[in-house]
Amino acid sequence: MIRFKWLIPTLYIVFLLLPIYWLINMSLKTNQEILSVFSLWPRDLTFANYKVIFTDPAWYSGYINSTIYVVMNVLISVTLALPAAYAFSRYSFLGDRHLFFWLLTNRMAPPAVFALPFFQLYSSMGLFDTHIAVALAHCLFNLPLSIWILEGFMSGIPKEIDETAYIDGYSWPRFFVKIFIPNIASGIGVTAFFCFMFSWVELLLARTLTSVSAKPISAIMTRTVSASGLDWGVLAAAGVLTIIPGALVIWFVRNYIAKGFALGRV
C-alpha cells in the first residue's frame, strides 16, 4: 500500500491540470476547429487568439487595470497592516480583542451584500471607475487578513529583540524599519501573496465599481460571455493569460506557502 502512495497526489494533480490543459488547448485552436472537430490537441496550431488580445486595447487594458489595482491594494494593505499587527501582537489596549474580532468579521462578509452600497459610496466620493476605488474596496477583506497573518508572524519574534533595540538607543520608527521588518520579511512576503491572490481573483466588487477606464480583465471576460456569437478561442486565451501572473507568484513564494498557511492561519 505504501508503494502506491504517490498515486493519490498524482491523480489529484492530473484532475487539477486536465481542465487547465483543455483551456490551453482551446486557446491554440481556431474557432472553426473548436466547433467542427473534437481533438485532444490543436491540429493546426495558431496564436491568432493571443494576437487579438495583445493588439486590441479593449482586451489588454483589462490586464493593465487589474494589475494596477492589485498592486495598489497590496501596498495599502501591507503598509496599514504592519503597525496594526504590531500593536495587536505587542500591546494590550482598551477593546483590543473586540477590535480584532470585528476586523475578522469583515473577512467573512459576503461581497454580494456590499455590492450596491459600495457603488453608491464610491460614486458619492467621486471615485467610481478609478483604480483606487477597487483597491480600497478590496481592503475590506484583505486588510483584516493581512493583520491576521502578520500578527501570527510577529508573535513568533521574541520580545527581547524590541527591548534590546530600545536599550541600544533606537527610536521606535527606526527600530521598526531597521530591525523588526527584516525579521519578518518572509511574513510580509506571505501576506503580500495572499493579498495579491484575493484581490486578483475577486470579480463582484471590481465589476460593480468600474465601467470603462478601470475595468478589470475578469469583467471584460464576462461581458464577452454574455454576448451572442461567442469567440471561444479568444475567451480561452484570455483565461490562460489570467492564470500566468498567479502561477509566477506561486513559483516565487513556493518555499513559504506551507509555512504561510500554518503560521498565517489563513
Place this chain on the structure above:
Amino acid sequence: MERQVNQKGWLMVLPAILVVALNAVIPLMTVVNYSVQDSFGNNQFFWAGMSWFVELLHSERFHAALGRQFIFSAIILLIEIPLGIIIALAMPRKGWGVPVCLVLMALPLLIPWNVVGTIWQIFGRMDIGLLGHTLASLGINYNYTQEPIAAWLTVIIMDVWHWTSLVVLLCYAGLSSIPDVYYQAARIDGASRWAIFRYIQLPKLKRVLLIAVLLRFMDSFMIYTEPFVVTGGGPGNSTTFLSIDLVKMAIGQFDLGPAAAMSLIYFLIILLLCWIFYTVMSLEDDEPQGGVL
C-alpha cells in the same frame, strides 16, 4: 506572550480601522437604511418598518435559496475535507516532489473566480468540452444548461477542483509540524497505520482542520461568481444560491428594500457562524500561542 498595557496601540491600529470602517460601516448603514424603507422611485422613500423582514422570512423563494445554500455547503464540506486529508497524508515529505506538488496544487487558488467558471463552462460542454464530450459519447446526457442534476454536479466538481487544495495545503502545513520523534516512538510501539493517524496525526491536525472547515463553510456559503458564470443560477432556479439570488434582487430587479433585508439576514447568519468560529478557536487553542487569538 505577555503583552504590555499601552493605549498607544490604538494609534497604530487607527489607519487600518479607518479604511476598513469606510468599507464596512458606511455600506452596512446604507443597507440598514434601505431595509426599513420602501421606494416608488424618484428617490422618494417611505418608512416600511420591519415589513421587509417579515415578508422575507415567510418567502418561499428565500427558503428555497437558503435550503440550496445549506445543502451545497454540506456537500462541499463532506467531499473536500476528507479528500484534502487523504491527499495531504499521501504527499511526499521531502525531496523534489514537495515544491512541485505545492505549486501545482496551489494553481487553482490563484485563478480568477470567473475564469474558474469559464474553464468549467468550456470543460463541461457536450460539444466542445473534454468532460461533457466524453460523457456524451458514453451515452450520458450531461447537459448542464438544461439538466438540474448535471448543473449541480458541475458546480460541485468545480468547487472541489477549485478549493480542495486549500484544505490540502492547510493539512500539509499541520502535518509537517509534527516532530519525527512521534513517528519513531509509534514505530517502536508497533502502532498500526490507523493508530498513527488517529492518535498522532489527527490531534495535531485538529487546529488547522477547524480553520479549514470554517473557511470552506463560509466561502462556500458566499459563493457567487463561479456558478453565476457556469449556470447563471439555472436551469430554472436549481443552482440559485443565496448570493446569486441577492444580486438578482438588488441589481437585476432593483428591489432595494427586500434585497437590503436579505443582506442583513444573510450577514447575520455569517456573523453568528463567525462568532462560533472565534469562540471555539479560542477554547480549543490548548497549544501555547502568542497574540490575541
